[in-house]
Amino acid sequence: MAEYSLVTIEITRSYDSAAFKEDIKSMMLNVAKSSGKGLVFLFSDTQIVKESFLECINNILNTGEVPNLFAADEVEQIIGLVRPLAKAAGKQDSRDVIWSHFVHLVRESLHIVLAFSPVGEAFRARCRQFPSLINCCTIDWFMPWPKDALYSVAERNYKDADKSLGIDNYVGSLSAMSGVIHSSVTSMAENFFLTLRRRTYITPTSYLELIKLFLSLLEELQGVLTARLKRYTVGVDKLNQTNAIVDKLKQDLTEMQ
Structure with missing residues (x-):
């Protein structure tokens, strides 16, 4: 600039x-x-x-x-x-x-x-x-983001996410969901203060961390599911190989009789 x-x-x-x-x-x-x-x-x-x-x-x-x-x-x-x-x-x-x-x-x-x-x-x-x-400074205060800003920020982050996560078709829904979660938590934080007189701060950084955490957990879960799928696939292959061997043994026994 x-x-x-x-x-x-x-x-x-x-x-x-x-x-x-x-x-x-x-x-x-x-x-x-x-x-x-x-x-x-x-x-x-x-x-x-x-x-x-x-x-x-x-x-x-x-x-x-x-x-x-x-x-x-x-x-x-x-x-x-x-x-x-x-x-x-x-x-x-x-x-x-x-x-x-x-x-x-x-x-x-x-x-x-x-x-x-x-x-x-x-x-x-x-x-x-x-x-x-x-x-000696000019202070810029960043106020709470409106609903449209929450959606836009989430949308940009989800669009920039790794394509292997497979969320391209769900960007709109995820963006709306993230905004609702942040807004509801902000409201709950205010209720928490009114009830217990203890302040909990929900900042824009918290919102970015929410999106980052979701993507991180999704990637971790996909890794777990991929590992399980690979294990099950290998198991099915072993079963198929075993069935083929059993069928061959049955055929050999029939021929011997």
């Missing part, structure tokens, strides 16, 4: 705060190397291995930089990269001015997209601890 590059982080078992800071540095350097071309950093709450990740993001959102992020030699590299850009923008040729221009480029060109679930206490605690997540 808008010809911006999209980047995200790849979480591994050894991924830590140092690795995250290296990725942040790489993004900021890419902004300088591309002369301020737009870069989008997509970050979800499932990628928060350590809360210090949010401290870096909070600083970038608030000031455009992370204190003590770059080593001295890296600062010199950035100054060299940004000097022509600052000069073209009519800025003074001084280190402080050039660095300020670099920070300006980061704030203007590095767009951070945060995908957080509002469910639970963690989101509230993070918003209190890192206020820039609220103050």
Whole structure:
């Protein structure tokens, strides 16, 4: 979109705060190397291995930089990269001015997209601890999907399912069924809250997981049935072979008599 590059982080078992800071540095350097071309950093709450990740993001959102992020030699590299850009923008040729221009480029060109679930206490605690997540962001709230949206999402997922599942002729029925299940569970969750004062959240992600679970169970069940069918087929073949042998023995006995 808008010809911006999209980047995200790849979480591994050894991924830590140092690795995250290296990725942040790489993004900021890419902004300088591309002369301020737009870069989008997509970050979800499932990628928060350590809360210090949010401290870096909070600083970038608030000031455009992370204190003590770059080593001295890296600062010199950035100054060299940004000097022509600052000069073209009519800025003074001084280190402080050039660095300020670099920070300006980061704030203007590095767009951070945060995908957080509002469910639970963690989101509230993070918003209190890192206020820039609220103050420096535009918040898009995703409301419950209407009936047509539930149907369309299910239809797309079922159409994209493996053809070996054999559900092509049932996509419409499955899509409608999935929407009804989700809506009924949402209603039951509200009744559960009214009765026991305990909140259970049914989100769009829950709906996608429902579809994924159905397809997974269907594939698993088909595997079980295929294995049983193969076993029965082999058994029938063995019986037929045995019957043929018995018939041959009967014929041999008759001839011997």
